[in-house]
Amino acid sequence: MPELPEVETIRRDLEKKIAGEKIKNIEILAAKSVHNKSSDFLKVLVGNKFKHIERRGKLLMFALGEAAKYSYLLVHLKMTGQLIYRHKKQLLAGGHSQTGMNTTVPNKFTRVVFSFADGGQLFFNDLRRFGYLKLVSKEEKEKIVTNNFGIEPLTPDYTLEAFQKLFKKRQTNIKALLLNQKLISGIGNIYADEACFGAKILPTRKVSSLTAVEIKKLYKCIEDILKVAIANRGTTFNNYVDSDGHTGSHINFLNVYGRDGEKCKRCKNIILKKKHAGRGTHYCPHCQK
């Protein structure tokens, strides 16, 4: 489940590997994963290059070198998408990474393959095919960003004042607020539960019931948890790997997500998991109020 820390880890690494490198060839193995006509996709990208990679929430935006009708390639990994890069030598060695967990590419879940002039290849894998690649114009990109993404954590836009505003005149609960990308972007099921644990707040609480002190605490916890998770190169629970095909290590630092039935690291009570807002929600019934 790539959320902000996982997508950011991919963005930073991948940008160093592919920025400015000419795209020599593209294989579309699953047309459904590409939200453009295949012929358009190839025509625009082959011979082009990615200048840099931006990110908003969980959405990656590859800026094209030669921008005309299309200026950006949007990539959303949804639940099981992966972007794995192999340079020429790794490919000659058999498509495996050299250290850590091996992810063989291509594999049966490879949907699109980019081949670069320097012999490197970028593989878009997606087991469940929820993810997508989509070419858009500059205007479309800006419209998508404006219409679908709220406050971006870890940027100057993420202020306590802006965060506090989200709580005004809202009837929903904390978990739903944190998962709502239009209000605050980049948080998914894992970090929503982890942030609530950090702030000692039950995810089921109505947002109107939070005190000013609790809101401030949650604000700080979100920032902290995302930064630490990035430092740990993300959480690999099921499917996530970085652009080298390596797992992230933040799973070792999770306090509640996936720990139902285990002891709370803070108070030793048993962590519970309940379906809430259609999602598995993990919490400590004792030290989260």
Added chain:
DNA sequence: GTGTTTGTTATCAA
């Protein structure tokens, strides 16, 4: 065969 997993959108209701 069934239940479970979640990011996002569609749909309906208030």
Added chain:
DNA sequence: CTTGATAACAAACA
């Protein structure tokens, strides 16, 4: 128009 709640999607695995 805004907000909220829920279902649906997709696909593999235990």
